[in-house]
Amino acid sequence: MRKKAIFITGASGEVGHALIKKLAEDNNNLLLTLDLHPLPADIRHLTTHIEGNLLDNILLARMISQYEIDAMYHLAALLSTSSEFAPDMAHQVNVEGTLNLLKLAAEQSQWRNKPIQFIFPSSIAIYGMPEMEQSKGLYQKVREWEWNQPRTMYGCNKLYCEMLGSYFSKHYRQLAAEKPVAVDFRSVRFPGLISAFTLPTGGTSDYGPEMLHAAAQGKPYASFAREDARIPFMAMPDAATALIQLAHAPAERLSRSVYNVTSFSLSAGQIRDRVVAAFPDAAITFQPDMKRQAIIDSWPADLDDSAAYHDWGWRPAYDVDRAFDEYLIPNIKKRYGRG
Ligand code: SER
Numbered sequence: 001m002r003k004k005a006i007f008i009t010g011a012s013g014e015v016g017h018a019l020i021k022k023l024a025e026d027n028n029n030l031l032l033t034l035d036l037h038p039l040p041a042d043i044r045h046l047t048t049h050i051e052g053n054l055l056d057n058i059l060l061a062r063m064i065s066q067y068e069i070d071a072m073y074h075l076a077a078l079l080s081t082s083s084e085f086a087p088d089m090a091h092q093v094n095v096e097g098t099l100n101l102l103k104l105a106a107e108q109s110q111w112r113n114k115p116i117q118f119i120f121p122s123s124i125a126i127y128g129m130p131e132m133e134q135s136k137g138l139y140q141k142v143r144e145w146e147w148n149q150p151r152t153m154y155g156c157n158k159l160y161c162e163m164l165g166s167y168f169s170k171h172y173r174q175l176a177a178e179k180p181v182a183v184d185f186r187s188v189r190f191p192g193l194i195s196a197f198t199l200p201t202g203g204t205s206d207y208g209p210e211m212l213h214a215a216a217q218g219k220p221y222a223s224f225a226r227e228d229a230r231i232p233f234m235a236m237p238d239a240a241t242a243l244i245q246l247a248h249a250p251a252e253r254l255s256r257s258v259y260n261v262t263s264f265s266l267s268a269g270q271i272r273d274r275v276v277a278a279f280p281d282a283a284i285t286f287q288p289d290m291k292r293q294a295i296i297d298s299w300p301a302d303l304d305d306s307a308a309y310h311d312w313g314w315r316p317a318y319d320v321d322r323a324f325d326e327y328l329i330p331n332i333k334k335r336y337g338r339g
Contacts, residue, residue, distance in 0.1 A: 002065070002066060002067055002068040003030055003066070003067055003068065004030060004067070004068045004070050005030045005031065005032040005048075005067040005068070005069060005070065006023060006029055006030065006031055006032065006069075006070055006071045006072075006073070007032050007033075007034070007063075007067070007069045007071070007072045007073070008020065008023075008031060008032070008033045008034070008047075008072075008073045008075060009033075009034045009035070009054050009072070009073070009074050009075055009076040009097075009101065010034075010035060010074070010075035010076030010077060011033035011034060011035045011039060011047070011049065011075070012035040012036075012037040012038065012039055012040065013035070013075055013076070014193065014195055014198040014199070014200055014236065015075050015121060015190075015193065015236070015239055015240065015243075016033070016035070016075050017040060017043060017195070017197065017198050017236075018195065018197075018198075018236045018237060018239060018240040019073060019075070019239075019240040019243060019244070020033065020039075020043045020046055020047055021043060021046070021240070022237070022240040022241065022244060023240075023244065024043075024046040024047070030048075031046060031047035031048070032047065032048050032050070032063070032067055032069075033047045033048070033049045033050065034049075034050045034051075034052060034054060034063075034076075035049070035051065035076070036051065036052070036053060037051070038051060040198075050063065054076055054093075054097045054100060054101065055092065055093075055096060055097055055100060057100070060100070060101075060104055064104070064108065068108075068112070069105075069108055069116060070116065070117070071116065071117035071118075071119065071247060072101060072105055072116065072117065072118050072119065073119045073243060073247075074097075074098060074101050074118065074119070074120050074121075075121055076093065076097055077093060077094050077097075077121075077154070077157075077158075078090045078093050078094060078154065078202060079154060079200065079201070079202040079203035079204070080123075080125050080152045080153075080154035080155065080202070080203055080204045080295060081202050081203060081204050081206070081292060081295075082154075082201070082202030082203075083152060083153040083154035083157070083202075084152060084153060084154075087153040090153045090154060090157060091153065091157060094153075094154065094157035094158065094161065095157050095160060095161060095164075098120070098161040098164065098165075099161075099164060101118070102118065102164060102165065102168045102183060102185075105118045105168070105183045106168055106172055106173075106180060106181075106183050109180070109181040109182065109183055110180050110181050112181075113181055114181065115169075115181055115182050115183055115184040116183055116184065117183075117184045117186065117247055118165060118168070118169075118183050118184065118185045118186070119186055119187070119243055119246065119247050120161065120162070120165055120185065120186070120187040121187070121188060121190055121239075121243065122158045122159075122161070122162050122187045122188065122189045122190070122258060123154070123155065123158050123189055123190055124189060124190065124191050124192070124205075124231065124232065124299050124300065124303065125150055125152055125154050125155035125158060125204070125295075125299065126148060126150050126155050126158050126159040126162070126189060127142055127146075127147045127148065127149075127150065127155070127298070127299055127300050128147060128148075128149040128150045128151045128155065128298045128299075129142075129147050129297070129298050129299070129300060130149075130298075136297060136298075136299075136300065136301055137301075139300065140300075140301050140302050141300075141302045141303060141304040142260075142300035142302070142303055142304060143260070143304045143307075144189070144256065144258060144259065144260055144304075144307065147300065150298075151294075151295065151298045152204075152295055162187050162257070162258045165183070165185035165187060165257065165258075166185060166257045166258070168182070168183040168185055169182045169183050169184060169185040169257060170182065184251065185257055186246050186247065186249075186254070186257060187257060187258040187259070188242050188243060188246055188258075188259050188260075188261045188308070189258060189259065189260050189261065189303070190234065190239055190242075190261065191205075191231060191232035191233050191234050191261075191262045191263070191265075191303060192205025192208055192231055192232065192233040192234070193205070193209075193233070193234055193235075193236050193239050194208050194209045194212065194233055194234070194235055194236060194323070194328060195209065195235075195236035196236070196327060196328050196331030196332045196335065197236075197331065197335065198236075199213055204292055204295045204296060204299075205231060205233070205296075207223045207224055207225040207229075207268055207271075208233055208266075208268070208271050210223075211223060211268075211271055211272060211275055211284055212271070212275050212328060212332060213332065213336075214282075214284075215275045215276075215278075215279040215282035215283075215284065216279060216332045216333065216335070216336045216338055217336050218279075218281065220283035220284075220285070221282075221283070221284050221285070222284075222285045222286070222287040223268050223272070223284065223285070223286045223287065223288070224287065224288060224289040224292050224293070225268045225286075225288060225292070225293060225296050226268065226286060226288045226293055226296075227267065227268055227269035227272070227286045228267050228268070228269060229267060229268045229288075229293060229296045229297070230265060230266065230267040230268075230301045231265065231296060231299050231300070231301065232262040232263070232264065232265040232300070232301070232302050232303050233262075233263065233264060233265070233266060233271075233323075234261070234262055234263040234264075234316060234318075234323075235263065235316070235317075235318035235322075235323040235327050235328065237317065237318065237327065238261075238263060238316045238317055238318055241317065242261045242308075242314060245312060245313070245314060246259065246308075246312055246314075249311065249312035249313075253311050253312055254311055254312065255307065255311055256307055256311070259305065259307055259308040259311070259312075259314070260303040260304060260305040260307070260308060261303075261305050261308050261314055261316075262302065262303040262305050262316070263316035263318060263319060263320070263323065264319060264320035264323065265301055265302040266320065268286065269286075272284045274324050278324070278329045278333075279338070
């Protein structure tokens with residue numbers, strides 16, 4: 001008899017770390033995780049972990065022979081800056097990896113005669129605003145269907161995978177004699193994420209978390225974003241909550257398959273001010289990298305997440321004050337032994 005499990009890819013990454021902790025709070029959840037890397041020590045006991053590649057079909061087939069997958073949280077991806085340096089690999093991991101799993105989910109839905117849930121984190125990077133003065137300043141809270149013109153490989157990958165996911169949930173094998181059971185695909189577009197416990201690698205919103213973690217360690221930090229660069233952010237626990245809440249939402253409440261979620265919008269200078277208030281000896285300077293800055297300039301200053309509010313009751317638990325005062329600063333101080 002196969003064991004029922006929730007499957008999480010990219011489990012060793014930042015979102016994986018928060019999501020695994022949160023899913024493991026429910027003892028009924030059996031978690032099965034996949035990543036190229038081992039899991040961080042503090043979450044190892046919470047899941048059965050496979051070290052491997054999501055493009056390895058033999059590995060996936062072996063997994064399916066042992067586990068009945070109820071839901072997939074497909075987190076594995078190369079982030080936006082990394083993807084610019086390795087676009088072919090980004091396409092392989094971000095697109096082919098997703099397609100591989102969608103096909104697996106479709107096949108398993110067929111076997112079970114019941115849709116498998118496929119939860120997919122997308123990103124603010126799917127937006128691309130042409131010129132800062134003309135668009136980013138004018139259109140503050142961008143809605144899901146606006147400015148879907150990404151300027152990064154990662155953004156293109158994520159946007160296409162959102163579409164692939166919707167296709168698998170609505171039209172996959174639409175000309176076959178019998179329409180297959182659909183995949184239950186649901187996606188959230190995250191803003192920049194900030195965790196107290198982990199650091200991102202290869203993202204373009206990394207200046208926020210990097211600034212904070214450097215200051216807490218007493219290290220100087222030169223931000224690659226301009227002081228006035230503004231994008232939306234969210235505290236990491238809210239990212240895990242959003243994924244789980246969307247997974248649990250009744251299907252009939254959902255008017256879309258992809259939803260914006262966000263919490264607060266800050267400029268890099270405002271993040272610096274909050275960091276300095278907590279760590280007065282912080283040495284933060286601004287040395288913009290104009291190429292990475294151009295990517296930030298193409299991302300909206302804020303997101304309209306009213307569809308998520310309305311359809312599935314999305315509310316971030318951490319607004320900007322709670323995020324810094326109750327989650328980030330106290331946990332980071334503890335982490336680096338700053339009292
Ligand atoms: N944080 C991501 C990045 O910077 C965007 O989703 O790549």
